[in-house]
Amino acid sequence: MGTIEPGATADVAPAETDERTRSRLLRAAVCIFDRKGYAAASVREIVEIAGVTKPALYYHFGSKERLLTTVLDEACREFTAAMERAVARKGTARQRLEALCEDLHGLFQEHVPVVRVAHATFFGPVEGAPPFDFTLFDRRLEAAVRRIVEEGQAAGEIATAASAADVSLVIMGVIGVFAVRQIHYSFEPIGLDTMRRVIGLIFDGVLREQGQQGERRQ
Amino acid sequence: MGTIEPGATADVAPAETDERTRSRLLRAAVCIFDRKGYAAASVREIVEIAGVTKPALYYHFGSKERLLTTVLDEACREFTAAMERAVARKGTARQRLEALCEDLHGLFQEHVPVVRVAHATFFGPVEGAPPFDFTLFDRRLEAAVRRIVEEGQAAGEIATAASAADVSLVIMGVIGVFAVRQIHYSFEPIGLDTMRRVIGLIFDGVLREQGQQGERRQ
DNA sequence: GTCTATACAATGATAGAC
DNA sequence: GTCTATCATTGTATAGAC
Numbered sequence: 001m002g003t004i005e006p007g008a009t010a011d012v013a014p015a016e017t018d019e020r021t022r023s024r025l026l027r028a029a030v031c032i033f034d035r036k037g038y039a040a041a042s043v044r045e046i047v048e049i050a051g052v053t054k055p056a057l058y059y060h061f062g063s064k065e066r067l068l069t070t071v072l073d074e075a076c077r078e079f080t081a082a083m084e085r086a087v088a089r090k091g092t093a094r095q096r097l098e099a100l101c102e103d104l105h106g107l108f109q110e111h112v113p114v115v116r117v118a119h120a121t122f123f124g125p126v127e128g129a130p131p132f133d134f135t136l137f138d139r140r141l142e143a144a145v146r147r148i149v150e151e152g153q154a155a156g157e158i159a160t161a162a163s164a165a166d167v168s169l170v171i172m173g174v175i176g177v178f179a180v181r182q183i184h185y186s187f188e189p190i191g192l193d194t195m196r197r198v199i200g201l202i203f204d205g206v207l208r209e210q211g212q213q214g215e216r217r218q
Numbered sequence: 219m220g221t222i223e224p225g226a227t228a229d230v231a232p233a234e235t236d237e238r239t240r241s242r243l244l245r246a247a248v249c250i251f252d253r254k255g256y257a258a259a260s261v262r263e264i265v266e267i268a269g270v271t272k273p274a275l276y277y278h279f280g281s282k283e284r285l286l287t288t289v290l291d292e293a294c295r296e297f298t299a300a301m302e303r304a305v306a307r308k309g310t311a312r313q314r315l316e317a318l319c320e321d322l323h324g325l326f327q328e329h330v331p332v333v334r335v336a337h338a339t340f341f342g343p344v345e346g347a348p349p350f351d352f353t354l355f356d357r358r359l360e361a362a363v364r365r366i367v368e369e370g371q372a373a374g375e376i377a378t379a380a381s382a383a384d385v386s387l388v389i390m391g392v393i394g395v396f397a398v399r400q401i402h403y404s405f406e407p408i409g410l411d412t413m414r415r416v417i418g419l420i421f422d423g424v425l426r427e428q429g430q431q432g433e434r435r436q
Numbered sequence: 437g438t439c440t441a442t443a444c445a446a447t448g449a450t451a452g453a454c
Numbered sequence: 455g456t457c458t459a460t461c462a463t464t465g466t467a468t469a470g471a472c
Binding site for chain 2: 455456457458
């Protein structure tokens with residue numbers, strides 16, 4: 001405003017506008033990718049929703065592909081962090097698994113559109129969409145589950161007869177079903193109480209031999 | 219060839235060519251939809267792979283959308299038929315569920331590209347791709363599983379303490395995990411032996427109270 | 437950093453001959 | 455039923471002013 005020398009304005013405005021533009025673009029991208037899909041989403045519509053212009057998008061992300069990978073990268077980062085917090089918890093294996101499932105449930109609930117875009121990309125075509133290693137997230141989740149199961153076995157809470165890998169597979173399946181029910185339009189989401197009940201169902205079959213459990217017979 | 223009257227050739231060739239063209243188009247469509255996705259797939263490439271021309275596609279299917287829905291419809295029909303055969307089987311609930319899972323596993327194995335297209339459509343965007351009721355397949359599968367579970371409960375093979383719906387949810391989860399591992403590039407498919415072991419894992423927690431089972435203690 | 441204006445390829449679909 | 459030729463539209467991405 002009051003600066004005399006042209007070009008020397010060390011204003012904070014540029015950088016501030018920069019971040020606003022960037023985040024506006026990211027939010028708009030998630031919205032359009034979710035509704036139209038990556039391939040059918042046009043940069044025209046994205047910048048329109050974001051309230052910016054095309055060159056702004058290419059300045060910040062370079063391409064439509066990098067716009068998607070940035071969205072997925074940030075989501076993956078956040079989910080991984082939450083997963084690590086969950087696995088660091090104390091308690092019985094059952095309590096920890098329940099907490100992990102509840103955390104994921106809550107996280108998905110907060111970011112339904114992003115999770116939908118992630119699923120669409122995961123199940124989408126190989127060509128056309130940029131490569132993104134989703135198995136990273138999947139492997140991390142399975143590793144977290146398996147670790148809790150193994151520690152539960154070591155603590156004598158879970159039968160060692162069943163391999164931790166098999167148990168983890170069942171848990172992963174339940175998590176998957178609940179996630180799908182949460183994000184897909186055609187289903188009404190399943191409540192947390194049902195989730196806990198189902199986990200209990202699995203556990204009753206994974207517990208150590210009934211005779212050793214003590215509390216069991218009623 | 220030797221016909222005198224022009225246009226009066228009641229040859230069988232046209233109809234025969236018709237069906238060949240149609241099925242060639244369907245196979246090419248699955249191939250391209252699988253690799254590029256519905257939105258990014260171009261009718262140009264599809265007809266090129268099929269060895270026909272664009273107007274032939276529009277003559278048989280009317281639009282790109284109907285080409286996809288036809289593919290999915292036929293797949294859904296075949297899968298549903300196999301599901302009904304599986305649920306009609308005799309034996310214990312465990313045997314029937316194992317058989318159902320094995321049948322699905324085999325069916326998916328035979329039609330990996332179609333199953334991938336189905337998943338991509340299911341998890342894909344609402345707009346852009348033609349509407350297709352996949353919950354139909356999902357609901358049928360869940361109904362089949364639940365029915366077997368309920369009959370298992372009635373026969374005294376499965377504990378009535380757990381709701382059939384909850385048990386079905388766990389089975390659906392396992393089926394889902396195995397299906398994903400089968401069709402997705404990033405995973406190596408899980409073998410049938412593992413599948414049986416995992417089902418056994420679930421069952422050991424769903425069986426009636428151990429004391430009543432007789433065979434149980436070793 | 438953000439704009440206007442534009443380059444240029446590829447798309448789904450059709451008209452009309454045969 | 456299947457073809458050749460073509461249309462109008464939309465796509466991503468960029469050059470250059472400010």
